[in-house]
Amino acid sequence: MATKLRDVNDWRSQPSPKWAEPELKGHKIPGYRYHSEEFWKQEWENMWTKVWLLLGRASDIPEVGDYQMEEVGPESFLMVRQEDNSIRAFYNVCQHRGARLIFNDLGTVDAFTCPYHGWRWEIDGTLTFALDPEDFPEGDPCGKLTLEEVKCEEFAGFIWINMNPEAETLKEYLGPIWDDWNSYGFDTWKRYQAMRVRAPINWKVVLDNFNESYHLPAVHPESDTTIEENYKWTQFDLSDEGHNRMIMKAGVPSRSLQGKNVPLLREPLISTLKMWGLDPADFEGREYETREAIQKAKREEGKKRGYTHYDNLRDDQLTDAYHYTIFPNFAVTAWADGFHFLRAIPHPTDPTKCVFDNWWYASQPEGETAPVFTAAGPIDRDAEVDLDVFDYGEKSLGFAIDQDMGVTAGQQLGFRSRGFNGVYLSGQERRIRRYHEVIDEYIEGKRPLKGN
Numbered sequence: 001m002a003t004k005l006r007d008v009n010d011w012r013s014q015p016s017p018k019w020a021e022p023e024l025k026g027h028k029i030p031g032y033r034y035h036s037e038e039f040w041k042q043e044w045e046n047m048w049t050k051v052w053l054l055l056g057r058a059s060d061i062p063e064v065g066d067y068q069m070e071e072v073g074p075e076s077f078l079m080v081r082q083e084d085n086s087i088r089a090f091y092n093v094c095q096h097r098g099a100r101l102i103f104n105d106l107g108t109v110d111a112f113t114c115p116y117h118g119w120r121w122e123i124d125g126t127l128t129f130a131l132d133p134e135d136f137p138e139g140d141p142c143g144k145l146t147l148e149e150v151k152c153e154e155f156a157g158f159i160w161i162n163m164n165p166e167a168e169t170l171k172e173y174l175g176p177i178w179d180d181w182n183s184y185g186f187d188t189w190k191r192y193q194a195m196r197v198r199a200p201i202n203w204k205v206v207l208d209n210f211n212e213s214y215h216l217p218a219v220h221p222e223s224d225t226t227i228e229e230n231y232k233w234t235q236f237d238l239s240d241e242g243h244n245r246m247i248m249k250a251g252v253p254s255r256s257l258q259g260k261n262v263p264l265l266r267e268p269l270i271s272t273l274k275m276w277g278l279d280p281a282d283f284e285g286r287e288y289e290t291r292e293a294i295q296k297a298k299r300e301e302g303k304k305r306g307y308t309h310y311d312n313l314r315d316d317q318l319t320d321a322y323h324y325t326i327f328p329n330f331a332v333t334a335w336a337d338g339f340h341f342l343r344a345i346p347h348p349t350d351p352t353k354c355v356f357d358n359w360w361y362a363s364q365p366e367g368e369t370a371p372v373f374t375a376a377g378p379i380d381r382d383a384e385v386d387l388d389v390f391d392y393g394e395k396s397l398g399f400a401i402d403q404d405m406g407v408t409a410g411q412q413l414g415f416r417s418r419g420f421n422g423v424y425l426s427g428q429e430r431r432i433r434r435y436h437e438v439i440d441e442y443i444e445g446k447r448p449l450k451g452n
């Protein structure tokens with residue numbers, strides 16, 4: 001029997017329930033927040049050192065002794081696979097006289113040997129060799145000193161760390177994200193695009209941009225072919241934990257096209273219909289029914305074609321863009337089969353710069369051979385993707401992100417102006433206001449909610 005799409009007894013036919021909507025205070029967001037060194041220091045001491053940060057990928061360090069090194073602001077962390085298959089994370093600093101131990105992004109070691117005086121730190125952080133151990137007035141450092149450990153957990157295939165020893169669990173921190181993400185099975189998804197750009201913008205400029213869709217008609221005019229971009233039909237969610245969600249209906253032309261003299265069915269929607277066995281010609285005169293038809297086709301055909309995770313997704317998740325901003329620095333657009341990974345990492349000292357990661361992960365349906373459609377175009381399913389690091393302007397980040405970067409680099413310049421009087425936000429941009437209020441709550445010592 002054919003699957004009924006809107007079986008009211010099936011939770012999957014229900015739209016995602018709204019999250020709690022905390023009350024907003026509505027204070028100004030002045031330009032200095034994006035370039036002041038003083039404000040940068042307040043953020044670092046009170047916020048960055050107290051939050052869970054998504055730093056690594058568990059599948060990148062599968063064997064005992066494999067490590068991944070990631071930098072955040074002035075800090076550097078080592079995430080290391082242990083004998084018992086767990087992952088532990090340490091500050092990347094020798095406890096003898098402060099040398100950084102590792103400079104590679106990825107590698108494998110028996111132990112970390114400090115390049116300065118050769119102290120040997122085991123992968124569990126213990127010290128097992130120091131030259132001339134009898135010569136230390138405070139006693140032999142072996143058996144006494146360890147690498148400084150940070151909290152470390154795995155979720156969605158990623159490695160998360162927290163510098164706050166009293167931090168709440170990652171599950172508590174993520175709140176409603178936890179269940180939402182588990183349904184996709186992100187831990188099995190593979191990376192198909194990995195661009196890291198040194199960008200001339202404050203890290204919050206990246207997150208502000210992904211915290212609103214108000215810029216779509218001006219910056220991404222082509223998105224109206226397959227996304228309902230109008231805020232009136234978009235669901236915005238704010239969580240108590242400080243994270244945001246936006247659900248945009250997709251797989252359908254925007255209603256903003258009605259009455260304009262343009263064809264409603266265009267790419268990439270035409271290709272999506274064909275991929276799921278639907279004839280675009282059948283939708284002439286009923287172009288706004290494509291979304292539901294794609295959902296139905298995916299529900300009926302998906303599992304047979306290896307897309308087994310569809311069983312765990314709502315009908316809406318089969319077509320729509322579930323966009324998350326996870327406090328503080330991680331934005332994700334989750335589609336049924338693609339995961340746009342957008343992360344901003346603060347510069348060690350300069351508040352007007354950040355590192356911006358523009359990556360793409362995709363599901364791995366068994367037997368699927370078609371290319372993966374990333375935001376930067378199709379990529380062969382067997383492709384191995386290495387991290388590509390470059391300066392802003394050197395090369396393209398893909399069409400849509402180039403569009404975003406072009407305007408936000410100019411915005412960063414505007415924040416310096418004496419003539420800028422602070423933001424003037426629309427209701428649909430309230431996720432930006434919320435984000436800044438959560439930053440301020442950290443600075444004021446009101447967060448983290450637990451483990452403060």
Ligand code: FES
Nearest residue numbers: 094096097114117
């Ligand atoms: S600083 Fe590491 S062994 Fe001296």
Ligand SMILES: [Fe+2]
Nearest residue numbers: 215219220404
């Ligand atoms: Fe954008």
